[in-house]
Amino acid sequence: MSEIAKKRNVENYEESTDKRSSESVLLKNNQEHLSKRQRVEGIDNNPYLAHRQITKSPLDGWFPGRTTAEQARIAEDGDINPFTNKPFSKRYRELLKARRTLPVHAQRKEFLDLVHESQFVVFVGETGSGKTTQIPQFLCYDILPHLKKKQIACTQPRRVAAMSVAQRVADEMDFKLGEEVGYNIRFEDCSGPKTMLKNRYY
Numbered sequence: 292m293s294e295i296a297k298k299r300n301v302e303n304y305e306e307s308t309d310k311r312s313s314e315s316v317l318l319k320n321n322q323e324h325l326s327k328r329q330r331v332e333g334i335d336n337n338p339y340l341a342h343r344q345i346t347k348s349p350l351d352g353w354f355p356g357r358t359t360a361e362q363a364r365i366a367e368d369g370d371i372n373p374f375t376n377k378p379f380s381k382r383y384r385e386l387l388k389a390r391r392t393l394p395v396h397a398q399r400k401e402f403l404d405l406v407h408e409s410q411f412v413v414f415v416g417e418t419g420s421g422k423t424t425q426i427p428q429f430l431c432y433d434i435l436p437h438l439k440k441k442q443i444a445c446t447q448p449r450r451v452a453a454m455s456v457a458q459r460v461a462d463e464m465d466f467k468l469g470e471e472v473g474y475n476i477r478f479e480d481c482s483g484p485k486t487m488l489k490n491r492y493y
């Protein structure tokens with residue numbers, strides 16, 4: 292091989308390694324855009340598939356109406372809101388911590404067992420124990436109404452209660468009021484096509 296040809300080969304080699312190393316930086320950067328979850332899971336680890344945004348829902352493998360308190364606890368503690376597929380906010384985590392101290396949370400398993408085996412359940416609890424704000428959320432995580440466009444209806448004794456409870460539940464579930472959680476009072480309907488939990492006063 293002549294000296295010139297040798298030199299050209301070396302140049303080509305250097306050029307191609309440079310190209311490869313810049314490609315790998317590019318891929319590395321692309322990977323940084325992936326969520327932590329996608330990076331951890333091997334299936335999504337292929338940077339060439341990053342554009343497909345393959346994400347597993349925290350509700351995968353759940354049977355509506357046959358869920359457990361433990362499944363709900365894990366989903367509530369997760370990174371992603373299973374109803375919106377958006378990351379949970381800091382405010383959500385603060386509210387969740389407070390909610391977990393409410394008496395109804397200690398009986399979530401018992402409540403779900405009763406709901407699964409009965410057509411009607413009469414649930415009695417102390418004032419402030421969490422009946423109004425927590426029970427509808429337990430049902431959302433059990434029935435998964437959004438999957439079949441169902442809606443959980445909660446009747447309220449007053450207009451203001453319907454609005455304020457809806458706002459509180461929307462905050463606790465990390466939703467925007469009027470989207471997944473809404474209310475309906477006479478002449479005012481604050482809900483939308485995604486609404487799965489509605490507080491009503493007539």
Ligand SMILES: Nc1ncnc2c1ncn2[C@@H]1O[C@H](COP(=O)(O)OP(=O)(O)OP(=O)(O)O)[C@@H](O)[C@H]1O
Nearest residue numbers: 393416417418419420421422423424425455456459
């Ligand atoms: N809008 C709100 N802002 C702050 N805290 C709230 C709000 N709504 C409810 N809470 C708190 O959440 C907890 C549970 O309230 P919730 O209304 O679910 O209880 P409850 O068992 O239905 O009470 P009641 O029998 O009086 O209706 C209570 O400690 C209450 O103070």
